[in-house]
Amino acid sequence: MAPNPLIEAFTNLVNRIRGLSYIDEATLKEVLREIQRILLRADVSADVVLSITKTIEERFRQEKPPQGITSKEFLLYLLYQELVKALGGEEAPNVNVSKRPYKLMLIGVEGSGKTTSAAKLARFYIKRNLRVGLIETDTYRPGAYHQLKQLAERVNALFYGEENSKDPIAILRHGLEYMQRNRVDLIIIDTAGRHRNEEELLKEAKAIYDEAKPDEVMLVIDATVGRQAAAQTEAFMKYVPIHSVFLTKMDSTAKAGGALTSVIRSGARIKFIGVGEDIDEIEVFDANKYVSRLLGMGDLEALIEKIRAIEEESKIMEEIEEGKINLLTIKKQIDSIMKLGPLSKILELLPTSMLPMQYRAVMLDEEKMSNAQEMLRRWRHILDSMTKEELLNPDIINASRIRRIAKGAGVTPKDVKELLNYYQLMKRMVNQIKKSRRRLGRLVGE
Ligand SMILES: Nc1nc2c(ncn2[C@@H]2O[C@H](COP(=O)(O)OP(=O)(O)OP(=O)(O)O)[C@@H](O)[C@H]2O)c(=O)[nH]1
Ligand SMILES: [Mg+2]
Known part of the structure; x- marks a missing residue:
């Protein structure tokens, strides 16, 4: 950007x-x-x-x-x-095309960027190996037919339009037949934005919607309108369901923040953003990525990862304290520790760390440290070669299972036993804690 x-x-x-x-x-x-x-x-x-x-x-x-x-x-x-x-939360939107053919209809006010975005979307999905077709139903804007036809040629999408027709519904019907004949996976329908008034625009959008029965209606909004974007979204929502939003011209406005937050507040899901006039300047909207860039993060990302891993670990600790402990718990713990990076960097975290006492004492020794790291990696391999049943119910792991697991993980049975001993130790500790809590509870009359 x-x-x-x-x-x-x-x-x-x-x-x-x-x-x-x-x-x-x-x-x-x-x-x-x-x-x-x-x-x-x-x-x-x-x-x-x-x-x-x-x-x-x-x-x-x-x-x-x-x-x-x-x-x-x-x-x-x-x-x-x-x-x-x-900005709508952590998860990036799902941009997969769920069925074939998938009909995607674009609507939006004049000049919002529908035709440009139709071509960008075509390019985006062609890169993902879909056969894409573009249908132009705009009979108002002079030159709309040629605008999309040329773009279609540039991105190698199929195109359907009728240069001199004044009947968008007829064009649509013919266009859909044409695309289906040509076994197109994704059909993108461009609509007109230029009308005598807003009501006419909305009514035509509704008529095209009824005829096309699209799988997705994507509202195209120009981000330079800032927080007015919500009013636009709500106006369209009264006529047709809005499944997603394409926010354009994010590159040329200081009001992008207003556009984003207001669309999200109106309950619509932002799927794509346009970040330039060129056909490749399209991005899937991902709040995480967007905010990272906003804050100029780069190295801040490491911090976020670290805090997430710490939070994940404290969640696991809570689970353990509640007495829900099995080998899956240990596996999650190892994952969160590994995510935190080299063990030497997480010395501060030792109190909540899973390492047995004997390892904590030697943490400052470089060589022993790398041994501990090695051990964690080995344990992770061992846990990987266990079945789900064994992870959830470690008591069933007998000598023959130990041999199988060791073979699968490329370690010795002794290594597997070491891990199982650690698990038993943890479990005993947890039970002790639980027991003393209960005793304490009785003492204070709970
Ligand atoms: N900078 C920038 N310009 C864009 C972006 N998307 C579209 N535009 C420009 O916005 C203008 C209008 O784009 P169109 O795609 O023709 O808009 P439209 O919604 O089809 O317009 P009508 O058909 O008249 O309703 C063009 O000059 C585009 O190049 C974007 O993401 N960034
Ligand atoms: Mg257009």
Whole structure:
């Protein structure tokens, strides 16, 4: 994406936070005010801005940063998380085409970028080895037929249109037949945006929808309208179901933040963004990726990964404390530790670490450390060659199973036994803790 004022402002803020020696009350307030200024300038509506900063503030005060994470880093993490949340959450949209042929209809106001986006989508899916056809039903804009026909040729998509027709429904019907005859996997229907008035536009959209019975209606919105995007979405939703949104011209507006948050608030799902006029300038909208770029992250990504892994580990610890322990628990634990990177870097995390006492004592020794790492890797292989049943119910693992598992993992039966001993130890410890809790509970009269 081209340099944009939003990215610049956020990157500056991130660098400032990093440069702080510590975060006191005054600097916290200042940082929050700066976040508000940036978001308001990006045309994000005031209530969304307030809810983002309020949540960051509350979480910063109430939640303790995970071990090994400074309060500065934690603040950056909260900023990242709350922005992702405001942009629709963690999961990237599913852009798979679920059936063949799949009919995708584009609608939107004049000049929003429908025809350009139709070609971008064709290119996107052709790259994914789909046969794509484009149908032009716009009978209003002079030259619409040639515009899409040329684009279709450029991206190697099939094309159907009728240059002199004034009947979009007839064009559509012929176009669908043509595409089906040619065994097209994905049929993209472009519609007109130029009408005498809005009502006429919406009514035609509805008529085309009824005739095409598309699998997906994608609303194309020009991001330069900023927070007005929600009103547009809602107007269209009254006439046809809106399954997804293509937000265009993200490259040429300082109001992208407003467009994104307002569309999301209207309940629509943003699937694609247009980031330039060229046919390749299309991206799947992924809130995580978008926010990472917004904050100029790069290396911040490592921090996010780390915090996630720590959170995952504390979830596992909770499970263990509740007494739900089996070999699957151990497997998850090893995964989260491995994700945290070299063991030497996670010394601070040792209290919650899974390593048995005898290993903790030797952690500072480089050579022994790499032995411990080696051991974890070995254990991971061993766990991989167990069946689900064995993971969930380790008591069934007898001598012959141990031999099979060892062979599968390329280790000795002794190695497998070592892991099983560790598991038994953990289980005993957990039971002890549970017992003493219960005793304590009885003492205080629970
Ligand atoms: N910078 C930029 N320009 C874009 C983007 N998408 C579309 N455009 C431009 O927006 C203008 C309008 O695009 P069209 O695709 O013709 O819009 P339309 O919705 O089909 O317009 P009508 O058919 O009149 O309703 C063109 O100049 C495109 O090049 C984008 O992501 N970034
Ligand atoms: Mg058009």
